[in-house]
Amino acid sequence: MKPLFLSIFVASILVLFAFFVTHGGRVGSNVPIKNVSIVGGKQIIEIQARGGYQPQRSIAKAGTSTTLRFVTSGSFDCSSxxxxxxxxxxxxxxxxxxxxxxxxxxxxxxxxxxxxxxxYPFEIDFQN
Ligand SMILES: [Cu+2]
Structure with a gap:
């Protein structure tokens, strides 16, 4: 392998790695995430809290017994x-x-x- 090619390759890996670290692996955050489930008639809305809330907007059912489930993982910022x-x-x-x-x-x-x-805002749209 030519040294130049090798260094470009290594640099790209480092850039990708830095991107994942700074974005907490939240690549493609505009893709809707299925974070609402109904277990035993109870609605559970799961939201990741770390450097903000993910997903930032959830769509859930109105008129249903509901639990918000916040999941933290090494969250030392104020989203906790x-x-x-x-x-x-x-x-x-x-x-x-x-x-x-x-x-x-x-x-x-x-x-x-x-x-x-x-x-860091988040919202849940409860729809009929
Ligand atoms: Cu804050």
Missing amino acids: AVRIPSLQISKNLPSSGTTDIDIGISKQGVLQGMCAMGM
Whole structure:
């Protein structure tokens, strides 16, 4: 292998690696993620919290007993402090783990949430 080709190859790998590290592996974040499931009549909405919330917008069912499941994994930024003002929810998540927040029967409309400082938003659109 020619040295120039080799160094370009190594540089590309490093750039890709840096991209994955800085984006937390969230490549292709515009692709809708299936994060809503119904287990035993209960709706579970799973949201990853790390450097923001993923997916940032979820579509779920209104009128259903609902649990928000926040998943953290090495989350040391302020997305580990979740707020949902309209439900008076304010919760500190562990840096790694799963935290379920029961919100009762979901009301139709868009539920807005954010980190403690308000810089990372997320929303859940509850539809009939
Ligand atoms: Cu914040």
